[in-house]
Each structure stands twice: as structure tokens, then as C-alpha cells.
Amino acid sequence: MTLDALRAAHPGFEGEVRVLVHGGTCGHAVGVAPHGGFLRQSAGDACAEAACDGACWAAPAATVLRPGHSHRFARLDETGVEPLLTCLAGSCDARADDRGEREHRGGLMSRLGRTDGTLAGALAAGAYEAAARALAMAPAEVIDAVEAMELTGRGGAHFPTGQKWCFATGGEPPVLVVNAEEGEPGVFKDRHMLEGDPHRVIEGMLIAAHATGATDACVYINGQARRARAAFEHALAEAAEAGILGGDALGAAVALTIEVRSGAGGYVCGEETVILNSIEGQRPVPRFKPPQITEAGLFGRPTLLNNVETLAAATLLFDPPAAPPKLVPLSGAVARPGLYEVAVDGQATWGSLLEAARGGAHAPPGVGSLLVGGPSGVFVAAEQFDEPLEMAALGAGGLVALAPGGEANVTLELARYNARESCGECTPCREGTVRLVELLEAPSLDRPKLDELIDVITEASLCQLGGMAGRPIASALATFPQAFSNGAAGAAE
Amino acid sequence: MSDQTNEAEADATRPAPPVDAPDVVEALETLPRRRDQLLPALIAAEHALGWLSEAAIEDVSVHTRIPLSEVYATATAYSELRLEPPVEGRWHVCTGVTCRQAGADALLDALAGSGESAEPVDCRFLCALAPVAERGGALFGRCEAQRLIALAVEDGDRS
Numbered sequence: 001m002t003l004d005a006l007r008a009a010h011p012g013f014e015g016e017v018r019v020l021v022h023g024g025t026c027g028h029a030v031g032v033a034p035h036g037g038f039l040r041q042s043a044g045d046a047c048a049e050a051a052c053d054g055a056c057w058a059a060p061a062a063t064v065l066r067p068g069h070s071h072r073f074a075r076l077d078e079t080g081v082e083p084l085l086t087c088l089a090g091s092c093d094a095r096a097d098d099r100g101e102r103e104h105r106g107g108l109m110s111r112l113g114r115t116d117g118t119l120a121g122a123l124a125a126g127a128y129e130a131a132a133r134a135l136a137m138a139p140a141e142v143i144d145a146v147e148a149m150e151l152t153g154r155g156g157a158h159f160p161t162g163q164k165w166c167f168a169t170g171g172e173p174p175v176l177v178v179n180a181e182e183g184e185p186g187v188f189k190d191r192h193m194l195e196g197d198p199h200r201v202i203e204g205m206l207i208a209a210h211a212t213g214a215t216d217a218c219v220y221i222n223g224q225a226r227r228a229r230a231a232f233e234h235a236l237a238e239a240a241e242a243g244i245l246g247g248d249a250l251g252a253a254v255a256l257t258i259e260v261r262s263g264a265g266g267y268v269c270g271e272e273t274v275i276l277n278s279i280e281g282q283r284p285v286p287r288f289k290p291p292q293i294t295e296a297g298l299f300g301r302p303t304l305l306n307n308v309e310t311l312a313a314a315t316l317l318f319d320p321p322a323a324p325p326k327l328v329p330l331s332g333a334v335a336r337p338g339l340y341e342v343a344v345d346g347q348a349t350w351g352s353l354l355e356a357a358r359g360g361a362h363a364p365p366g367v368g369s370l371l372v373g374g375p376s377g378v379f380v381a382a383e384q385f386d387e388p389l390e391m392a393a394l395g396a397g398g399l400v401a402l403a404p405g406g407e408a409n410v411t412l413e414l415a416r417y418n419a420r421e422s423c424g425e426c427t428p429c430r431e432g433t434v435r436l437v438e439l440l441e442a443p444s445l446d447r448p449k450l451d452e453l454i455d456v457i458t459e460a461s462l463c464q465l466g467g468m469a470g471r472p473i474a475s476a477l478a479t480f481p482q483a484f485s486n487g488a489a490g491a492a493e
Numbered sequence: 494m495s496d497q498t499n500e501a502e503a504d505a506t507r508p509a510p511p512v513d514a515p516d517v518v519e520a521l522e523t524l525p526r527r528r529d530q531l532l533p534a535l536i537a538a539e540h541a542l543g544w545l546s547e548a549a550i551e552d553v554s555v556h557t558r559i560p561l562s563e564v565y566a567t568a569t570a571y572s573e574l575r576l577e578p579p580v581e582g583r584w585h586v587c588t589g590v591t592c593r594q595a596g597a598d599a600l601l602d603a604l605a606g607s608g609e610s611a612e613p614v615d616c617r618f619l620c621a622l623a624p625v626a627e628r629g630g631a632l633f634g635r636c637e638a639q640r641l642i643a644l645a646v647e648d649g650d651r652s
Contacts, residue, residue: 029622029634056621059634185589185616223536223573224618264536265573281531281559283567299529331591331620338621371590400590400620410590417615423570 003123003132006242006249012120018065019043019088022058022113024051024195025227032060035076042085051196051231053113054339056188063114064088107325108312109341113196117231119238122199128250130315131203135210135252139169142211142317149320154327155179155270155307156373156396161314167294168212168304175298176208176217176256177279177305181263181270183222184374185417187398189327190308192339194221194228197312198235202244202258204311209256212304216257220275223264233260267375267421271463272305273297274423285425286463309397326394330357332401333366344391351385354401368404369479375414375421376468378475379407408483411476412440418469429466432457436473445484447477516541517549521556531557535568544575572615580610582648584641587625589616595623603638609645 021027021036039062040047052059058074064087065071071092073084086092115121122128134142147162168174178201182190194201205217221229236245236258243249245256261279263269269278273287276298297303309327316325323345331337334357342348350370370380373395380387382404402410419433432453439450454470461467477484520541524530534557538549545568553568554561568574584604588597597613604611611626619625622634626641633641 025619025632026622026634029619029625029632059622182618185618186591186620188618188620191618222618223571261533262536264532264571266571269571278532279529281528281557281567283563284570329620331623332594337591337623374590400594402590403594406594410594413590413593420615421572 001249002251007123010120010123012124015046016066017046019047019062020050021062022052023049026052026056026059030059035060048116051113054109056338057336107321107341111197127199128203130317131206132250133318134207135250139211145317151313154309158392161310165211172302173213173215174302174304176214177303178219180219180221180308183267183270184396184398186374186400187396188329191225191228193308193312194232198232200312200315201308202239204314206254207314215255218259218279220261223262268423268465285423326397328397330399333403334401344389346388348389349386350380367401369402371400374398375417377472379479381479407476407480414472415440426462428457428460433469514542517552544578584611585614585627586611587617588613591620592623592625597624600624600638607642
């Protein structure tokens with residue numbers, strides 16, 4: 001079968017005008033249901049439910065799509081539906097027009113929340129084109145192409161993906177494990193991708209499986225991301241039924257069996273060996289390395305572990321953006337919190353990202369600093385907002401815009417969080433994170449002791465929860481020393 | 494994908510499960526009897542009962558053939574598995590960094606002051622809609638205390 005035949009077998013909505021009501025986790029959390037019901041009555045078959053398109057700030061929202069025209073109506077209420085119906089009838093009210101920054105977007109978010117969630121909708125929007133082309137190539141050529149696009153791991157470590165795939169070849173076929181645990185507070189990109197464009201993730205998995213020879217895979221999804229799991233499983237069922245999984249619908253047979261597992265909470269569960277233990281039915285604690293999981297991972301088998309966003313980005317293989325894209329979940333003191341796709345091109349800065357979120361450029365009054373990377377992260381002060389974004393500095397991408405003056409309080413909260421979330425497997429982290437909190441809570445800061453303890457925890461912890469627990473503290477002390485003159489607890493009061 | 498080593502053990506050697514919740518046993522019967530099904534079994538048991546009672550944990554141990562001590566150690570390692578019965582109608586208010594900045598503490602105080610049962614929880618990953626609360630498994634974004642209290646009253650009137 002060819003991709004054209006697959007599309008012909010799955011025709012999508014054939015009308016010219018479509019209304020997508022953005023439900024998903026975001027929409028339903030702010031009461032989209034009544035608006036969706038009303039719009040379905042008014043627009044009939046033209047109305048369909050889509051997931052959040054990343055503009056979480058706009059929820060509850062709906063988008064009118066017609067050829068060459070996209071019009072998102074944000075924050076629907078009783079008065080907001082009428083202009084939408086006017087637009088639907090062919091006449092748009094310019095005042096109501098939300099000219100979102102994503103009207104002409106491409107890349108990773110091009111389909112996010114922009115289809116009706118069906119395979120037909122995804123195919124019509126270009127899904128599986130990259131996989132069909134990749135499957136026609138030799139696996140080594142695919143790996144070369146991934147290396148050429150300089151894709152790096154989007155879970156936060158930014159290890160070169162092509163190199164990782166290369167390590168997984170040459171011996172026993174690896175098992176592919178997809179990290180969708182995403183347990184870092186402030187991060188919500190992978191669950192958006194699974195909810196809003198699940199076929200892109202499946203497509204990325206097919207490309208990875210073809211390149212490395214993997215025949216079975218396990219997707220480990222955060223236990224709270226229930227809608228994400230449901231959307232992904234629905235997409236899996238559709239892909240299997242259409243012969244994309246286990247058939248030759250893309251022109252070549254791909255024998256990839258995909259299992260889905262849910263986590264049950266815990267920051268440490270995003271660590272790669274913890275995921276493997278969790279899937280195996282062991283306690284969710286990290287393993288010693290070596291062996292590396294590429295040699296002996298899940299059930300002792302060679303294992304390739306990739307983040308959801310990494311696999312989604314692999315689908316851009318044949319049309320790579322000029323600059324590497326990164327999904328950035330941005331929340332906090334900005335007017336338009338949500339999911340952003342940033343081109344890390346050396347020109348984009350922290351400030352331009354805030355500007356995109358209408359937070360205002362160049363240290364806007366509402367934003368005193370950015371927390372980048374949550375409990376393992378660092379602070380970026382307003383004076384640094386003009387610095388260009390670097391992929392490694394973005395980590396997994398989670399950004400929280402903080403109001404001025406709250407850094408000491410946030411530092412203490414992060415330290416308490418890390419102490420709570422320590423799995424207890426290794427002493428430096430189990431004991432050290434608790435002592436960090438005690439030192440921060442003291443009336444005056446014992447800086448030499450704190451620095452020494454951070455060094456010990458960083459060097460001696462078994463995994464990166466402990467290894468990076470001191471990072472936000474060290475960053476806060478370096479960036480906002482005056483905030484800790486009376487200890488973090490004193491500053492917080 | 495699984496480790497098949499203990500799957501072949503005969504069911505005849507299996508002791509009778511300590512049934513006090515037939516729903517739990519029924520839920521577990523849908524899962525293979527393998528070690529790698531431990532977390533799915535714990536989640537299924539919690540889903541069936543609403544929490545993990547001692548008997549439910551024993552049921553999981555029997556079903557998966559994993560020692561009770563290991564099952565308990567695993568159940569207590571996941572922050573979202575409940576080992577106490579849930580309080581009906583309790584609000585879980587997210588106290589992640591974004592929600593706290595958006596007024597999560599004031600929301601907790603206002604709920605408690607109105608006689609609502611409320612407790613702080615870690616990040617619910619809906620940061621763009623802070624402050625966030627959860628009740629009965631449903632998430633609520635951009636929460637204001639008065640709206641949540643009104644919702645609770647509506648639910649009370651309906652039940």
C-alpha cells in the first residue's frame with residue numbers, strides 16, 4: 001500500500017469550513033463543555049472536538065478553519081460564541097479576531113490540537129509522510145539523517161539522538177522505551193503532544209524502530225495524564241486497524257508492538273533506570289551504572305530510551321527547520337501561559353520568549369526572574385533576559401516566570417520538594433536533601449557548610465534527582481545573594 | 494513485553510486470596526500473573542476500591558506472586574497511590590511553584606474557612622491554568638474559592 005492509498009482509505013472531513021472546539025485537559029478544566037455542546041448544535045458535522053493547541057491561556061477556546069484562514073476565539077463565554085458563529089457564516093469580526101502567533105506555525109506544533117483527533121484528520125494534515133519516506137531508506141541512512149539534523153534528547157540531557165540510535169544497533173535488537181513520565185513540576189509538553197498529536201509520536205517511534213531494529217516498545221505515561229493516555233491508545237488502535245502498525249500501510253512492513261504503561265507519581269520516576277524498574281515490577285529506584293541501558297536495560301535487554309518530544313522531533317527529518325525547535329511550557333507571571341515552540345537559533349532570547357507570551361520584553365515589571373527546569377533547575381535574572389537561548393540551558397524546557405522578590409521562597413520550596421521526592425535509595429540524596437532544607441531554614445545561612453553539602457550531593461548521588469538537587473540553591477545564591485542575607489526562611493517571611 | 498519466568502507457575506499452588514473487596518479481585522483477573530504487572534495491578538486495585546487497603550495489597554501480592562513485603566514497599570514508593578481511604582468531596586489544591594505564586598495558599602485557606610475539606614498536593618501539571626484544584630478526579634483551572642465552594646454546594650444539592 002502507499003500513503004496515497006492509505007489517505008484514500010481514510011477520507012477526512014470534506015467540508016470547507018471546520019470548527020474545532022479545544023477540549024482536552026485544559027479545555028475541560030475551565031468548562032469548555034457547554035460551549036462545545038452549543039457549537040455542535042449550531043455547526044453540526046462541521047464541529048469537532050480537538051485537544052488543546054498549546055494556547056492554554058485561551059481556554060476555553062474554539063478555532064474556525066477554512067482554506068487559508070485560521071481564526072481562534074479565546075476565552076469563550078456567553079458573548080464570545082456569537083462572533084464565532086458570524087465567522088462560521090463567512091464574515092469575521094476583526095475586533096474579535098485573535099491573531100494567534102501560531103496561525104502560520106510549522107514544525108512540531110503544526111498539528112497540535114488542529115485536527116479532530118482521528119487518523120483521517122492526521123493523515124490529511126501530513127501525518128506519516130516522514131515515516132513512509134524513512135521506511136524506504138536503509139536504517140543506517142536514517143540514523144545518518146538524524147545525526148545530520150543534529151537532533152538531541154529533549155528530556156533535558158540533550159544527548160545526540162543519532163548517536164544514541166547508533167549505539168542501539170549492531171547487536172540484539174533493542175526494546176524501545178518512550179519516556180512520557182514528565183513528572184517535573186512546571187512541565188506539560190509531552191502530555192500536550194500525546195493528547196493533541198498522538199500520531200506524530202507513533203510516527204517517530206516507527207522511524208526509531210526502523211533505524212534500530214526494535215520490534216517492541218513500551219510507552220510509560222505519567223499517571224495523571226489520563227486524557228493523554230486515552231488519546232494515545234485511541235491513536236494506536238486506529239494505526240493498528242489501518243495497517244500502519246503490523247501491516248504495510250506505509251509501503252513497508254513494520255513489526256512494532258507497542259505497550260502502554262502508566263506511572264503512579266514521583267519526580268524520580270522520570271529517571272531512565274527508574275522507569276525500567278517500574279515497568280519490570282521492581283521498586284521505583286535508580287539502578288547503578290554501568291551497565292548502560294543500551295547494553296542491559298529492560299529485562300536485561302539492550303534498551304533505547306527516548307523522550308516523547310525527541311521522537312516527535314524525529315518526524316521533521318526530511319524538512320528540518322532552519323534552527324532546532326524546542327517545546328517550552330511557560331507558566332507563571334505572564335498574560336499568555338501555555339506551550340511554545342522556540343527556534344533555538346542564537347537570536348531568540350529569554351526576553352523574546354516572554355514577549356511571545358505577552359509578558360513584555362526586557363525585564364517587564366511583572367517578571368523578576370525565570371525558573372528554568374523546576375526542582376533541578378536554575379534561575380535566570382531579569383538582567384539576563386537579553387541572553388540568547390541555548391538548547392542545553394533549556395533542559396526539558398519548563399519555564400516559570402516569577403514575580404520579583406519571590407526567589408528565596410521558591411528556592412526553599414524546591415528544596416523541600418526534592419527532600420520529599422527523594423526515593424531514599426542512596427544516602428547522599430536521602431540525607432543530604434533533608435539537611436539542605438535545614439540549612440536553608442536556619443536563621444542565618446551557613447554558606448560554607450551549604451556549599452560543601454551541595455558538592456557532596458552533586459558528586460555522590462546515584463541519580464540526577466540528588467545530583468541536581470543543589471543546583472537551584474546554588475543558582476539562587478549566585479544570582480540573588482541579597483535575598484538570603486537572613487536565610488531563605490527569613491526572606492520568605 | 495514481559496519477563497515470563499514466573500508465569501508458568503501452576504494456579505493450583507496459589508492460596509485463596511484474602512477477599513474483602515470482590516471488585517479488586519475482579520479487576521486483577523484481567524491482568525497476567527507476572528511480576529511486571531505489579532504497578533498495573535496496584536493501579537487497578539486502587540481504581541476498583543478507591544484506595545489500597547491491606548486486603549487489596551494482599552490481593553495484589555497473591556495475584557502477582559510477589560511477596561507481600563515487596564508489594565507494600567512498592568505501593569508506598571509511588572506518591573499517587575493512596576493507602577488511606579479518600580475523603581469524599583475533598584479538594585486537592587496544587588501547590589506547585591506556579592500555583593503557589595497564583596494564590597494556592599489563599600485558596601486553601603478560603604476553602605478551609607468555608608468548611609470545605611481541602612489539602613495541598615504536589616504539581617498537577619496544569620500550570621498554565623494556575624491555580625489548580627482537583628476533586629473526585631476532575632481538574633479545575635483558574636480556581637477562585639467562591640466558584641469552588643459554589644460547585645461543592647451544587648454537588649451537595651444534587652446528591
